[in-house]
Amino acid sequence: MTDSLVACPECDALHERRELAPGTKARCVRCGAVLYRRSYLELDHQLALVTTAILIYLIANSFPIVDLEIQGRSNSTTLVGSVLALWREGREIVAVLVFATTQLFPLVDLGALFALLLMIRRGRPALAFAPVLRFLQALRPWGMIEVFMLGIVVALVKLSNMAEVVPGIALWAFGLLTILLAVILSLDLRSLWRAGESVIVRPRRRFPPRQSAHP
Amino acid sequence: MSAAPTTPSSESRVTTAAQAGLVACPHCHLVCRDTARDGHGKGRARCPRCAGRLHPRKVDSLSRTWALLIAAAILYIPANAFPVMQTSTLLSTQSDTILSGILYFWNTGSPELAVLIFTVSILVPLLKLATLSTLAVSIKRGARARADQRARLYRIIEFVGRWSMLDVFVVALMVGLVHFQGLAVIQAGPGAAAFGAVVVLTMLAAHSFDPRMIWDRAHRPRRGRPSKKRLAFGTRHG
Ligand SMILES: [Zn+2]
Ligand SMILES: [Zn+2]
Numbered sequence: 001m002t003d004s005l006v007a008c009p010e011c012d013a014l015h016e017r018r019e020l021a022p023g024t025k026a027r028c029v030r031c032g033a034v035l036y037r038r039s040y041l042e043l044d045h046q047l048a049l050v051t052t053a054i055l056i057y058l059i060a061n062s063f064p065i066v067d068l069e070i071q072g073r074s075n076s077t078t079l080v081g082s083v084l085a086l087w088r089e090g091r092e093i094v095a096v097l098v099f100a101t102t103q104l105f106p107l108v109d110l111g112a113l114f115a116l117l118l119m120i121r122r123g124r125p126a127l128a129f130a131p132v133l134r135f136l137q138a139l140r141p142w143g144m145i146e147v148f149m150l151g152i153v154v155a156l157v158k159l160s161n162m163a164e165v166v167p168g169i170a171l172w173a174f175g176l177l178t179i180l181l182a183v184i185l186s187l188d189l190r191s192l193w194r195a196g197e198s199v200i201v202r203p204r205r206r207f208p209p210r211q212s213a214h215p
Numbered sequence: 216m217s218a219a220p221t222t223p224s225s226e227s228r229v230t231t232a233a234q235a236g237l238v239a240c241p242h243c244h245l246v247c248r249d250t251a252r253d254g255h256g257k258g259r260a261r262c263p264r265c266a267g268r269l270h271p272r273k274v275d276s277l278s279r280t281w282a283l284l285i286a287a288a289i290l291y292i293p294a295n296a297f298p299v300m301q302t303s304t305l306l307s308t309q310s311d312t313i314l315s316g317i318l319y320f321w322n323t324g325s326p327e328l329a330v331l332i333f334t335v336s337i338l339v340p341l342l343k344l345a346t347l348s349t350l351a352v353s354i355k356r357g358a359r360a361r362a363d364q365r366a367r368l369y370r371i372i373e374f375v376g377r378w379s380m381l382d383v384f385v386v387a388l389m390v391g392l393v394h395f396q397g398l399a400v401i402q403a404g405p406g407a408a409a410f411g412a413v414v415v416l417t418m419l420a421a422h423s424f425d426p427r428m429i430w431d432r433a434h435r436p437r438r439g440r441p442s443k444k445r446l447a448f449g450t451r452h453g
Contacts, residue, residue, distance in 0.1 A: 032366075082391025193265070
């Protein structure tokens with residue numbers, strides 16, 4: 001086992017690890033896949049960014065996205081309101097799908113990332129580090145805030161034909177959250193394994209090391 | 216006719232982890248010795264850093280990919296045939312399938328939105344099904360040619376797949392916003408769940424597919440030509 005080698009995740013080609021300048025990434029010589037990258041942001045800046053994103057997330061989910069007016073009657077909805085409306089009318093699958101991809105997973109993603117960065121910052125061995133990071137890697141593809149943001153735009157264009165549409169606070173919050181998340185998602189989870197090297201509690205070896213098996 | 220291997224110049228100086236008797240941990244990406252193959256320890260070894268099980272390639276990659284693709288292809292039919300949205304006004308009730316929703320945008324002066332939704336809702340799922348099946352077939356048949364192009368195709372569909380969820384979100388928002396009792400009410404149709412399931416299944420299928428298989432065959436030395444195994448490393452920076 002060696003930390004100086006990197007295997008390409010898409011073609012298995014071996015590469016020697018080199019230190020990168022901030023804001024650059026290393027690509028596979030054979031298939032061009034990104035092997036690892038280094039962020040412009042230091043650990044403390046990343047923590048600040050994630051904290052901000054969690055706050056904006058809370059705002060985006062507590063206020064109405066838009067206010068709709070038809071013939072003097074107005075109606076507004078939060079994201080939770082939409083999910084509940086779907087659930088009430090018996091579309092449970094769609095409700096769960098929307099809730100998970102736009103609310104639950106993005107929040108858990110941010111929370112897990114916050115916890116991991118905090119563990120690295122404290123620098124003390126943390127049993128939870130490896131399981132949480134593995135969980136975060138599995139969860140990440142299923143958060144879809146940016147797709148949802150585009151969905152808001154499409155829905156607004158559609159509705160503007162039949163009603164008066166007044167943007168709410170959450171609309172701007174979602175826009176901001178989309179931008180923040182784009183930066184946060186570009187932080188390389190693979191590099192967290194190396195950044196957290198000193199806090200990972202390594203498992204006990206279950207098999208003899210190679211040297212003793214081949215005298 | 217022998218298939219001409221389209222080998223880039225870098226191909227000859229690449230060694231894979233598998234060839235070197237190493238395996239990249241699927242969880243933390245640490246390159247470890249493939250102890251299962253050395254004959255130490257029964258079954259799969261565990262990663263010394265994160266304790267995850269080590270697999271040189273994704274387990275049952277092709278059969279899982281096929282199962283998910285077939286399920287997605289079957290659900291693609293109700294997803295497009297059933298309405299995803301029902302609009303009830305005082306005068307009428309209108310059901311919209313994905314296609315009629317696209318036509319609505321086309322006819323009401325938003326052709327760019329029509330093109331966008333057509334791309335993510337109809338084109339992308341179809342291309343995903345077609346591409347993944349083609350890739351799976353090419354692996355099964357041991358194709359060597361154009362590995363770099365096949366790898367690029369895979370990367371593209373892995374990237375764009377999530378955007379297909381757009382229509383589901385649009386429907387959810389419309390349902391949440393438009394419920395003016397007695398005036399206009401929008402409800403989700405049975406097609407919405409089927410469509411969401413298609414997106415999830417095709418995403419799972421892309422995750423189950425192991426792109427390293429594309430290169431495994433491409434890289435296998437051809438008969439009568441001894442392979443030169445040299446460890447020469449390098450990374451392209453950009
Ligand atoms: Zn590669
Ligand atoms: Zn590992």
